[in-house]
Amino acid sequence: MSGKKPFLPVLPFARSSGALLRFLTRRVGFQDAPDLLQETYLRLFRLAEHETIAEPEALLHATAINLVKDHLRRRKTERKYLDFERDADAEPAPNALPDAWMEAEARLKLLVQAVHQLPPRCRQVFIMRRFEDLHQEEIARRLGISRNMVEKHLRLALARLKSALD
Numbered sequence: 829m830s831g832k833k834p835f836l837p838v839l840p841f842a843r844s845s846g847a848l849l850r851f852l853t854r855r856v857g858f859q860d861a862p863d864l865l866q867e868t869y870l871r872l873f874r875l876a877e878h879e880t881i882a883e884p885e886a887l888l889h890a891t892a893i894n895l896v897k898d899h900l901r902r903r904k905t906e907r908k909y910l911d912f913e914r915d916a917d918a919e920p921a922p923n924a925l926p927d928a929w930m931e932a933e934a935r936l937k938l939l940v941q942a943v944h945q946l947p948p949r950c951r952q953v954f955i956m957r958r959f960e961d962l963h964q965e966e967i968a969r970r971l972g973i974s975r976n977m978v979e980k981h982l983r984l985a986l987a988r989l990k991s992a993l994d
Contacts, residue, residue, distance in 0.1 A: 844885055848892055855896045863965055864899060868892045902979060935993060942992035946985055949973075953981035954989075 848868065852861035868891045872884065881887055943951060952971070956962045957978075964982075968975045 844888060848888065852892060852896065856899055860899060860963075863963060864892065864895050867895055867965075871895075905983065938992055939989060942989050943985075945992075946988060950981040950985050953978055954985035957982060 845865065849861055849865050852864045855861075856864060868888060871891050872881070872888055875881065875887075876884075943954065946954060949971070953967055956967045956970070957964070962970075964975050964978045968978045971978070
């Protein structure tokens with residue numbers, strides 16, 4: 829190559845963005861679909877910086893499908909390690925016996941201790957995700973780390989917290 833960047837036709841992307849967003853919304857929901865759409869385009873543009881893409885529209889759809897699979901697999905893993913709805917139900921009813929309240933309080937103290945014992949960056953990522961309700965992409969951006977590293981910290985945090993509660 830003579831120093832020029834490969835040409836990436838933008839038109840197929842513009843024509844298919846609405847359809848691709850609808851596809852992603854059906855698969856992952858309206859809240860996560862725009863992020864996956866953006867990640868799909870980002871990956872293709874990064875690839876296009878280094879090589880010519882023969883069929884950009886086909887690659888666009890294949891990339892979106894793979895991102896959906898990764899997203900669903902990640903959500904399944906998160907649910908496996910920590911079930912927030914189940915934890916919310918763990919609080920005893922207002923008219924429960926004092927023993928139930930004492931047990932719930934003890935579990936809460938264990939959880940707080942376990943969070944404080946997490947490595948600093950791991951604890952920071954967990955708090956941002958669980959209590960500030962930030963998406964992995966936003967956490968990665970704010971901390972200047974990759975999304976994969978955010979997910980690694982979350983997996984570690986969830987595994988350690990689950991272990992502390994078991």
